[in-house]
Amino acid sequence: MKRLVASALTLGCALSLPFLSLPLSGQRTVERLEKGWRFTRVDDPKASAEGYDDSKWSRVVVPHDWAIYGPFSFDNDKQHLAITQDGQKEAMEHAGRTGGLPFVGVGWYRRTLSIPEDLGQRRVVLRFDGAMSHARVYVNGHEAGYWPYGYNSFHLDVTPYVRPGKDNTLAVRLENKHESSRWYPGAGLYRNVHMVITDPIHVPTWGTQIKTPVVRGDFAYVDVETKLAGLKTLGNEVLTIKTHILTPLGTKIAETKASFWDEDSILRSGFEVQNPLLWDIGHPYLYKYVVELSSSGKLLDRDTTTFGIRSIELKAGDGFYLNGRKIKFQGACLHHDLGPLGAAVNEAAMRRQIRLMQDMGVNAIRTSHNMPAPEFVRLCDEMGMPLMAESFDSWAQPKVPNGYNLDFNEWHERDLVNLIHQFRNSPSVIMWSIGNEVPEQPSAEGAKLAYRLQQICHREDPTRPVTNGMDNPKAVLKTGMAATLDIPGFNYRPFLYDTAHRVLPQGFLLGSETCSTVSSRGVYKFPVVRKSMAKYPDHQSSSYDVEHCGWSNLPEDDFMRQEDHSWSMGEFIWTGIDYLGEPTPYYSDWPSHSSLFGAVDLAGIPKDRFYLYRSHWNKTSPTLHILPHWTWPDRVGEVTPIFVYTSYPEAELFINGKSQGRQRKDRSVTIDATENEESFKNFTRQKRYRLMWMDTKYEPGEVKVVAYNDAGEVAEEKVIRTAGKPHYLELVADRTTLTADGRDIAFVTVRVVDKDGNLIPDDARLLNFRVTGAATFRAAASGNPASLDAFHLPRHHTFSGQLVTLVQSSEQSGEAVLHVSAKGLPTATLRLQIK
Numbered sequence: 001m002k003r004l005v006a007s008a009l010t011l012g013c014a015l016s017l018p019f020l021s022l023p024l025s026g027q028r029t030v031e032r033l034e035k036g037w038r039f040t041r042v043d044d045p046k047a048s049a050e051g052y053d054d055s056k057w058s059r060v061v062v063p064h065d066w067a068i069y070g071p072f073s074f075d076n077d078k079q080h081l082a083i084t085q086d087g088q089k090e091a092m093e094h095a096g097r098t099g100g101l102p103f104v105g106v107g108w109y110r111r112t113l114s115i116p117e118d119l120g121q122r123r124v125v126l127r128f129d130g131a132m133s134h135a136r137v138y139v140n141g142h143e144a145g146y147w148p149y150g151y152n153s154f155h156l157d158v159t160p161y162v163r164p165g166k167d168n169t170l171a172v173r174l175e176n177k178h179e180s181s182r183w184y185p186g187a188g189l190y191r192n193v194h195m196v197i198t199d200p201i202h203v204p205t206w207g208t209q210i211k212t213p214v215v216r217g218d219f220a221y222v223d224v225e226t227k228l229a230g231l232k233t234l235g236n237e238v239l240t241i242k243t244h245i246l247t248p249l250g251t252k253i254a255e256t257k258a259s260f261w262d263e264d265s266i267l268r269s270g271f272e273v274q275n276p277l278l279w280d281i282g283h284p285y286l287y288k289y290v291v292e293l294s295s296s297g298k299l300l301d302r303d304t305t306t307f308g309i310r311s312i313e314l315k316a317g318d319g320f321y322l323n324g325r326k327i328k329f330q331g332a333c334l335h336h337d338l339g340p341l342g343a344a345v346n347e348a349a350m351r352r353q354i355r356l357m358q359d360m361g362v363n364a365i366r367t368s369h370n371m372p373a374p375e376f377v378r379l380c381d382e383m384g385m386p387l388m389a390e391s392f393d394s395w396a397q398p399k400v401p402n403g404y405n406l407d408f409n410e411w412h413e414r415d416l417v418n419l420i421h422q423f424r425n426s427p428s429v430i431m432w433s434i435g436n437e438v439p440e441q442p443s444a445e446g447a448k449l450a451y452r453l454q455q456i457c458h459r460e461d462p463t464r465p466v467t468n469g470m471d472n473p474k475a476v477l478k479t480g481m482a483a484t485l486d487i488p489g490f491n492y493r494p495f496l497y498d499t500a501h502r503v504l505p506q507g508f509l510l511g512s513e514t515c516s517t518v519s520s521r522g523v524y525k526f527p528v529v530r531k532s533m534a535k536y537p538d539h540q541s542s543s544y545d546v547e548h549c550g551w552s553n554l555p556e557d558d559f560m561r562q563e564d565h566s567w568s569m570g571e572f573i574w575t576g577i578d579y580l581g582e583p584t585p586y587y588s589d590w591p592s593h594s595s596l597f598g599a600v601d602l603a604g605i606p607k608d609r610f611y612l613y614r615s616h617w618n619k620t621s622p623t624l625h626i627l628p629h630w631t632w633p634d635r636v637g638e639v640t641p642i643f644v645y646t647s648y649p650e651a652e653l654f655i656n657g658k659s660q661g662r663q664r665k666d667r668s669v670t671i672d673a674t675e676n677e678e679s680f681k682n683f684t685r686q687k688r689y690r691l692m693w694m695d696t697k698y699e700p701g702e703v704k705v706v707a708y709n710d711a712g713e714v715a716e717e718k719v720i721r722t723a724g725k726p727h728y729l730e731l732v733a734d735r736t737t738l739t740a741d742g743r744d745i746a747f748v749t750v751r752v753v754d755k756d757g758n759l760i761p762d763d764a765r766l767l768n769f770r771v772t773g774a775a776t777f778r779a780a781a782s783g784n785p786a787s788l789d790a791f792h793l794p795r796h797h798t799f800s801g802q803l804v805t806l807v808q809s810s811e812q813s814g815e816a817v818l819h820v821s822a823k824g825l826p827t828a829t830l831r832l833q834i835k
Contacts, residue, residue, distance in 0.1 A: 431466065555573070654703070
């Protein structure tokens with residue numbers, strides 16, 4: 001290919017020139033294929049044919065997750081195997097491992113495509129943001145393409161199969177195999193599908209790569225490489241290419257122009273930006289690069305790429321630097337499901353997730369263990385949330401019999417290239433992850449494979465470092481896998497960090513997955529003692545945050561190492577939010593079917609642990625949180641410890657006005673002095689970060705905490721009270737104004753409270769939902785990992801006195817009213833504006 005360099009015609013200082021109004025598009029059209037789909041779970045090989053009768057199939061809107069509607073069942077993907085990464089030695093039955101939802105099997109989707117009659121030589125491309133899984137795509141009965149990996153985006157040029165001006169049939173067959181996942185993967189066309197029509201001369205999908213090799217406070221250099229397709233169709237014509245850079249405020253600051261003719265080529269452009277606005281955590285300044293292709297005065301194509309100006313640097317023996325500032329990752333791992341929505345992509349739900357993590361103090365998210373939806377990456381770009389974009393949960397050696405291991409050898413490079421090409425211009429993506437706890441860790445061949453995967457990443461994107469989540473530290477130190485990575489990532493076993501640091505050449509390491517503390521919102525177990533893999537008849541875990549998995553630990557075990565070691569790059573906790581599947585430690589205790597790891601439950605309601613992390617991580621807003629609740633009619637006179645999670649250094653506790661003593665966080669606690677069973681038993685490490693009154697006895701009434709700042713002055717007070725009888729339903733929406741696009745969602749928290757507004761902490765009554773006006777009921781969730789209530793039905797039981805219901809906008813403006821009713825309580829209403 002011939003590489004052509006365009007000369008800069010105009011170079012301006014940022015914010016110095018007036019806004020340039022550009023037409024929205026030239027010959028390029030982009031259509032999101034949402035409506036008009038038919039769907040069935042019946043596998044008929046004739047369903048790809050043009051004239052096939054699908055009139056009895058269900059009507060669905062894409063994104064669509066066929067399995068989230070249930071029903072939950074013990075027999076859905078029941079797996080009989082040993083989870084070796086969890087330390088299981090013998091095979092056992094796992095009933096809720098993948099969520100107890102019916103995602104296994106085949107699903108067919110069909111719809112009609114409208115292709116312009118004047119298509120001419122234009123190209124038609126279908127882009128699938130994710131299709132779960134083994135997607136076979138047919139156009140007018142012809143197989144147009146196949147892509148097995150359900151988490152990846154892929155695109156197909158279907159021009160040879162379409163008929164301009166006529167009805168065209170698009171059919172997609174998907175198949176999820178039994179024992180193909182370790183968690184709930186979702187099912188169906190769960191991400192968006194797009195049809196893109198371009199001139200034969202165009203910028204191909206993900207054809208632009210933007211780098212910022214020089215970033216200073218007063219100056220940045222932007223290097224752009226754009227692929228051009230179809231130039232051989234030019235004949236004797238001359239192609240004119242114009243490019244523009246627009247600032248975050250829409251001001252044009254630079255442009256280039258080039259004219260040439262040749263075979264398919266690559267255009268290289270360079271721009272100087274004076275006083276750039278840097279993309280950073282919480283400061284999501286985004287620029288736009290616009291390229292226009294014209295010939296004989298006719299606009300052929302216009303393509304716009306959003307990017308950010310920021311720098312990334314790894315300093316040996318030190319760590320990760322963003323824009324010249326050292327970053328300690330206060331990260332969270334997130335699975336891709338959206339709780340009651342399943343895997344079906346929804347921007348409002350994703351934005352809510354990111355907001356929750358930001359409030360907790362999270363400064364980076366790991367997309368574990370799969371490639372993220374493009375909407376999620378875009379929202380992180382727009383909201384200033386850095387991302388570790390992860391690729392695979394397994395390589396060639398299996399974790400489950402029918403997982404990605406069956407496709408890895410043939411498909412891993414194509415999958416990795418697609419991931420990188422799609423997101424290499426997103427400033428939020430700060431590193432790539434090539435894997436998670438792969439079985440190849442102990443082998444020399446595994447180390448070589450890690451090196452090859454990293455080289456693919458470097459080849460396609462030399463601007464970002466590469467990591468790998470490794471849970472076998474001794475093995476990867478021995479084989480060299482850890483030493484070969486840009487960033488050695490360790491999952492758990494923080495007590496081996498010192499050993500790893502002493503031998504690793506990088507001089508730093510990352511807690512790529514940490515903690516795995518388990519808890520259920522509003523559930524407290526007595527006595528309050530540290531436990532591993534504790535199980536109870538109610539299938540819950542204690543919200544005192546003192547229980548963890550067999551391979552993991554409590555938050556403070558990681559806090560101390562991240563805080564005290566300059567070479568420790570930070571951590572990504574498992575997990576920020578609960579997800580469907582992996583109900584550890586209740587592997588076989590049906591009906592457990594969602595995780596207990598999250599700091600936030602499946603409904604999006606913060607657990608107590610959320611506030612522990614917030615007290616340590618959120619430096620901009622104070623935290624003062626008391627646990628447990630104070631309604632224990634069966635515990636009068638019994639020892640009921642009180643914990644306080646606070647960003648303040650000191651507090652005094654009162655029960656019914658009587659002081660229980662004043663405590664101060666013990667900053668003298670060190671790692672080495674507490675690496676023993678006695679310290680674990682006595683919660684010695686916890687005393688550095690929590691305030692704990694272990695001997696308090698329950699008596700009905702009021703608990704008050706008075707917090708003090710570093711100067712010893714009263715900074716804040718908080719009170720919780722014993723609840724009376726249930727009196728009414730309290731409704732609180734995250735937003736009361738929605739967009740009339742048929743997709744926007746309000747998340748309404750419903751609380752059962754007494755006459756004074758105190759939460760009834762053990763209420764589990766059935767609530768009924770009805771929505772009138774310009775919106776509809778979409779789903780509900782309580783955060784109870786053992787609940788069998790279907791998410792999509794307009795009735796759901798509360799859990800620990802609360803749940804969340806989802807109200808989705810219509811495409812019409814107006815008012816919507818949510819009605820929530822329950823036996824023995826007055827109906828509650830909430831009004832929403834749809835605009």
